[in-house]
Amino acid sequence: MRSHRFERSRPSSPASVAATAVLAVAVVLAATACGTTRQFQARSSALEYLYPRGVDARPPADVTLRLPVRVGVAFAPVRPAYYQDRFTASQKQVLLERVAAAFRGGQGIGSVEVIPPGYLTLPSAPPPGGGAPAGGAPPEGDGFVELDRVKAAFGIDLVALISYDQMQFSETGRSSWAYWTIVGAYVIKGEKNETRTLMDAVVYDVPSRALLFHASGNSTVAAAATPIDVDRVLRQHSEEGFETATTDLIANLGTALGQFQQQAATGTVRGPGTPAVAMLGPDGLPTQGDGTDGSGAVGAVELAGAALLLYLALRERRVAAQRR
Amino acid sequence: MTRRVPWVTLVFVAAAAVRALVPAGAAALEYDRAAVAAGDFWRPFTSQLVHWSGRMAVADLGTVLVLGTLLERRSRRAALLAIACGLALAAAGLHWLPPPVTRYRGSSTVASALYVALALDLGRGARSAAVRGGALLAVAGLLAKTGFEAATGRALFAGPMPPGVEVLPRAHLLGGLGGAIGWLLGVSAPCAAPSGPSWRSS
Numbered sequence: 001m002r003s004h005r006f007e008r009s010r011p012s013s014p015a016s017v018a019a020t021a022v023l024a025v026a027v028v029l030a031a032t033a034c035g036t037t038r039q040f041q042a043r044s045s046a047l048e049y050l051y052p053r054g055v056d057a058r059p060p061a062d063v064t065l066r067l068p069v070r071v072g073v074a075f076a077p078v079r080p081a082y083y084q085d086r087f088t089a090s091q092k093q094v095l096l097e098r099v100a101a102a103f104r105g106g107q108g109i110g111s112v113e114v115i116p117p118g119y120l121t122l123p124s125a126p127p128p129g130g131g132a133p134a135g136g137a138p139p140e141g142d143g144f145v146e147l148d149r150v151k152a153a154f155g156i157d158l159v160a161l162i163s164y165d166q167m168q169f170s171e172t173g174r175s176s177w178a179y180w181t182i183v184g185a186y187v188i189k190g191e192k193n194e195t196r197t198l199m200d201a202v203v204y205d206v207p208s209r210a211l212l213f214h215a216s217g218n219s220t221v222a223a224a225a226t227p228i229d230v231d232r233v234l235r236q237h238s239e240e241g242f243e244t245a246t247t248d249l250i251a252n253l254g255t256a257l258g259q260f261q262q263q264a265a266t267g268t269v270r271g272p273g274t275p276a277v278a279m280l281g282p283d284g285l286p287t288q289g290d291g292t293d294g295s296g297a298v299g300a301v302e303l304a305g306a307a308l309l310l311y312l313a314l315r316e317r318r319v320a321a322q323r324r
Numbered sequence: 325m326t327r328r329v330p331w332v333t334l335v336f337v338a339a340a341a342v343r344a345l346v347p348a349g350a351a352a353l354e355y356d357r358a359a360v361a362a363g364d365f366w367r368p369f370t371s372q373l374v375h376w377s378g379r380m381a382v383a384d385l386g387t388v389l390v391l392g393t394l395l396e397r398r399s400r401r402a403a404l405l406a407i408a409c410g411l412a413l414a415a416a417g418l419h420w421l422p423p424p425v426t427r428y429r430g431s432s433t434v435a436s437a438l439y440v441a442l443a444l445d446l447g448r449g450a451r452s453a454a455v456r457g458g459a460l461l462a463v464a465g466l467l468a469k470t471g472f473e474a475a476t477g478r479a480l481f482a483g484p485m486p487p488g489v490e491v492l493p494r495a496h497l498l499g500g501l502g503g504a505i506g507w508l509l510g511v512s513a514p515c516a517a518p519s520g521p522s523w524r525s526s
Contacts, residue, residue: 106489258490293426293489294355294418294489294490294492295491296428296432296433297380297430298380299491301465301466302435302436302466302469304465305462305465305466306390308462309391309446309458310390311458313442315452315454319451
């Protein structure tokens, strides 16, 4: 036993005193770590961007969609206060490309543009008593003012704004305490970590400011790591969390788009009381709105049946060969 | 089963695979309701060569390759007629049956036609009750699956589709029906030469 070896050392020797002091400090540190909960949070909010506090929200107007529509995909900007954002611009760009690729080829969708991270900035709150913001300050008003400019620059009709909220939770357990004091912090995994990621996409018609549909995706990544590895593991989990949540988001976006198309065929965005929606074809005439994009996809049942037929054919061939 | 090279199947799969590797050109081959109405009569047939995703292309073409090779080695005539009848029926159903389809892509019509024709051919020429039962089970499974999809409007085990794209059960049903008709024509025609186990006298 390691503690037994410690008891055998002579307390009067300088080495023993030093060892005792080191151990005491380690125990104190471990005890502190044991009670420590570390949290990293990364978030952006489309709601905060589009409807900031202090700015009156304008009601949405009726929607006119000219098919095929042009869609822009962007991340809602991050408030600078969230300085522990592990979600880098290059990661965001990759995930935006994934979402854009999922949209491309969809029914009624003409082009999908990725709006690079950093193009959108949070509008500043209006100064008390009115007046223009200081030079170089973020734009005043709601996010739609900026989206109008992005619409003109990128030639888009709709914008899909993606928000995210990732919480990384780290707490040390008993095993971590033991190895911190005796063996070392990096030998055995003892720290439990959990990363929870929620991604949400809202699709707006920019001219009318109407929310057409939204979808969300989430993921939970949990694993153990040595305390010394915590930062590296948390970074990995952060990436993994965003990847998995994006996959979930893309699947749910497809479902939401299909539901919106069915709903829009009835004439309103989300039922009675919501803005009316009209869909026009490239010729400017109203579309029928009841057609679907079809797929002749071989599924698991056909694959299993084909495997069965292959087996039967080979068996038949073998029987025929035996009879000859 | 003879050793003949399944040229029809190989040409179809190769053409669709090359098309899948070249991103451009899919829009010119897919079924597009408006374009067909404007005179692009080939689109219901060439839509079998284009797919919505790489995963879909692999699943569709892999199935066509296996089933087509098996059937064509037994009877090229039956394979050709099954494909032709399946395509003709599915094209008509795609364009004229409700609800309207705006666009369509996928090789599952051809796969369904070959599937049913092969099952019938195996069942007809089988020397054992197990093979006949297995062939019957395969057809029943396909019918049950497409029937469920047609009744509920939900795709069964079809994998993810791009946004707004739905699996079309009628393509499978009509493809399978065409495959059965094509196979019947193939085996009942006076000029049909015995070429596989189903035509051999035991």
